[in-house]
Amino acid sequence: MEQSSEGLLTAYRKMRMIRDFEDRMHIEFANGGVPGFVHLYAGQEASAVGVCANLAEGDVLLNTHRAHGPAIARGADIFAVAKEIYCRDGGLCRGRGGSAHLHDVASGLWGANSGVGSGVALGCGAALAARNAGAGSIAVALAGDGAANQGVVSEAMNMASIWKLPLVIMFENNGYAEATGADYATAGKDIYKRAAAFDMPGTVVDGHDYFAVYDAVNEAVRRARAGEGPSLIEAKQRRYYGHFEGDAQTYRPKGEVEEYRKNKDCLKRFRRKVIAENLLREVQLDAIDQEIRKLIDEVYAQAKAAPFPDDGELMDYIYASNS
Amino acid sequence: MSENTLVGITMPKWGMAMASGKIVGWLADPGAALEKGDEILEIETEKTVNVLEAAAAGTLARLVAAPGDELPVGSLLGVIARGDTCEAAIDGFIADFQASFVPPQEGEAADEEPRQITIDGDITLSWRHFPAENPADDTPVILIHGFGGAQNSWVLNIPRLGERRDLYTLDLPGHGGSSKEVGDGRLAGLAGNLSAFMAALSLPRAHLVGHSLGASLAATLAARTPEQVASLTLISGLGAGTRVNRAYVEAFLAAERRKPLKACMQQLFANPALVTRAMVEEVLKAKRIEWAQDALQAIAAAAVFGPEAASPAQDLTQLAAPLQIIWGREDRIAPADQLAGLPATAKCSLIDDAGHMVHMEAATRVNDLICDFLDRGP
């Protein structure tokens, strides 16, 4: 599938932003000062960025707790993302959600919430509303390999299919649901094959290959916008860090992360391909790398300096109406 | 009345639905000398708490009912003696009364359902007819309630007024069970609706008794189509330009819950204790119906505070129909001092210890005034 150089530059830029942001978060978290838990997305950039390259204004992306990457990919203000992770005023959710609940209605990003896989059910709602509105908008729900085995996800896939809702269900199978291997927990091992049971197309792609992800999502989004119903995509990938920061990851085979960083890394592969095929020039990519390095410094400096939300606002934003 | 007579004090019927009342307390002591109209007994019903006034002058000879007693309408509550009487005679009177007393059957006193009629194309009015058994003449009486009220405003007046005259009551547009379309909300429009109501019921001419906005409406009708009006009783209202307490109306419109509404409604009476929870609840329910608020706002803006007549009191002198005006001295909504503009010849009764809702607060007195006025004829 042809993509414009502008599109390719944007894709690289976003992937670089996510990578550097997460690598930095890994260090900052270890130094203390980041509240709560964080679930880092480093390694999986091509997945979220490949999805978001196909989304328009009005579309909704439903996030998971591994929220930083998709939030940046969808175009949420990275400064507000950082502040929210630090639970500061000026964060996307005014410091009330934190790392796992990045939510920005303005950029079409819906935050993760508790139940694993619940985003797929919420996505049915966004898709239903989009169908009733008739403007051609769609919803894409991200879900992990763990979510594939959560009951609500089957219910949501079933409903999306019987009503031909404009929904794309994107399983980011990163090999582990917390500390449990995906293959172990998933009957049939291949999540994408479950699509057939729900009468929708299912595809599997290499989640570290930006171009493969882009193409698969492109077709699914086309289907949805055309009113042909939902699709399922399984993007196989690996995260470079633990389920959460502090996870010793002893459940992973030794050397796995190094192997992926060396031979399967999405940024390296993207760079190789675009240069080899004369789609972009090396100097453009280097410039982006430099720019992002500075940006990330600035983002973290601002986030750490931002004030916490005011005590007096504790009870604000519970209810929308005073009835 | 002959020299030595005994008069029974009986449980009144306040409103069509009243089957019984509960004695709260006696307000006069046994042996007290009473004038007609003196307050003697406080009675509580499902809908209201009110004071019974002495129907005759005399001595309060015997108390029959005690505080806490719940008794059916018509029951003997006490005995008033005129002239000399002895205990034995009183005992005999009571015995005779009780022997022949038959309380009204349950269900006989059930609330008659209001009827609906459509006028002026698409306005539905809720109305009631109280036919008299032996009407004094062919001319009926129409009772017209005030702003924010409904036809049940007349509950303490209907039994007495309906004794010898055909009565009609209605909910004005925007109020009660009538439709909420009020057009521009001006008095001329509402008066037109009333005129159409009369025509629809084939009532070419009627005695109009109006309260507050209803009075202003009646006066407006009398000026526009005098042939429809046999006489005019204006209670707490004089017509377009009646001076009304703006803060009260605004508070009434703004009140969305019980407490603020109760506080507001208490201004309607000289005795704020007369505002019961049931009364507030009824008004609240009416206000909550969709578009009722809009209707009331339109009427307030146009009819209550709209273009003013220069001197409504003087304008009344232009009317052909016989006219009487009744007002409560403690009226905080339409202050009584505006009556000063009335010509000396106007029949005007200013009632002490009564506020804007004078027809409820001093019902007996007001009923007397209206009946006397109607009886004496044009």
Next chain:
Amino acid sequence: MSKKTYRQAVNEAILQEMRRDSSVILIGEDVAGGAGGGGEDDAWGGPMAVTKGLLGEFGANRVIDTPISEAGYMGMAIGAAASGQRPVADLMFNDFVGVCFDQVVNQAAKYRYMYGGQDKIPLTIRTMIGAGLSISAQHSQCLYPVFSYFAGLKVVVPSGPYDAKGLLASAIRDDDPVIFCEHKLLYEMVEEVPDEPYLIPFGEANFVREGGDVTIVALSRMVHIALEAAKILAKEGIECDIIDPRTTTPLDVETILESVEETGRLVIVDEAGPRCGMASDIASVVAEEGFSSLEAPIIKVTPPHVPIPAAPNLESLYIPNAGRVVAAARKVMAKAQG
């Protein structure tokens, strides 16, 4: 104004709101009934025929029969609400909330707050509560105290047709998630109900009866039990205030305290259980804020702490009755004078 049943009042509220606002949609199991069955569409209108007739007028895009997927369609309803629809989702029996508990209490309730006020969730969940039909432990509970626990939800418990219509219209127009609890045994109750739409605000208790000697706070069907008890007590010269909170969140504490200030004696009758229920909640608030008014300990009349039995004789031991309320009122009067 006309006589309507509770069922008709609820139906009319939904009908009028759906006519007024095209973003109101109805979602749930058998809300029409008959979808894809090959027979009649709109075969049921809900298990108690409350939503019959709506499919015909509004079509299948707005009246949606769902599979048996509470978790799925509650999540969907929340997502639709966040996207600008105004869903009325049917949780057939409130006992089933366990299946979609996460959606209701972790998503719907917390969505707005957790995301810093960016959204509103104008979702109404209609659900059936209450015992008395011998349908046993999993179809007879009153779980409104559980919903009231969660900040972010509003909880409505109407005791009659007039309240039901006005409160449901308010619930649908409300921009927050509202759980609307309809007692199964009240569907046939008849009352004068205006034909026009009208709104009753939340957080306003209804003063059902005035008396002055004892305050009885009662919810849902128990309001009628309390009225029965009040008639009996009146013959003994004990006059009861009966207060129906109508909504447990927001709760009109002020009206309850006002009444207790006058009577000094409080009896709370609630069909929800004795532990962590509304009776306990209200009692604790009054004990703390109205202590100086109390002349006797507060008495709670609730079921025993037991799953609801199917056998009719056992079930009638479970549900509070007028006799127990009378006994409680006598006891609290005796203590005051004693």
